[in-house]
Amino acid sequence: MTAAWLPDRDKNQGASPNLKFGYRIRNDKTTVVTTERLANDGGYRASHELLDGLLRLRQTQAPGPGGGWLLTDTYYNGTGQAYKNNDPYLAVGAAGDTPIITAEGAVNGQTTTIYDGADRPIKGIFSVAGDVRWETTTAYQGDRTHIDPPESAFHIAVSRVC
Incomplete structure (x- = not known):
């Protein structure tokens, strides 16, 4: 078109x-x-x-x-996952x-995702002008997934029922 x-x-x-x-x-x-x-x-x-x-x-x-x-x-990592996104x-x-291209840390909103060996997200980091503002971590434990949000937010545990 x-x-x-x-x-x-x-x-x-x-x-x-x-x-x-x-x-x-x-x-x-x-x-x-x-x-x-x-x-x-x-x-x-x-x-x-x-x-x-x-x-x-x-x-x-x-x-x-x-x-x-x-x-x-x-930006994409070697396994094809989007690991870094810059806000407008x-x-x-x-x-x-x-x-x-702009200098690293020069943008006012950047989300970085870190993956484990199974390509699952284990950490999400939000930064403003290179300064980390909050992090979220995810842990995979068999039939449970634990998500630890930034401070002052609710902790989440998800169980899979088969």
């Missing part, structure tokens, strides 16, 4: 599409899906989704204030077909 018309615009009467899509699939760089949304001024505003070599979402790039870009990032943050740089 390369274009979409919503009910408020009639394609048969020559109206421009509400959304336009572009796809760049490459072997030597990230794959990029570009979405252009019709703006109030009749122009289009582009956002980009960058995919890694396995076509997993790596970074989103959307127009932000002051000519910057609002980015989100997802403002960055400068040229958007498009290359991820915009």
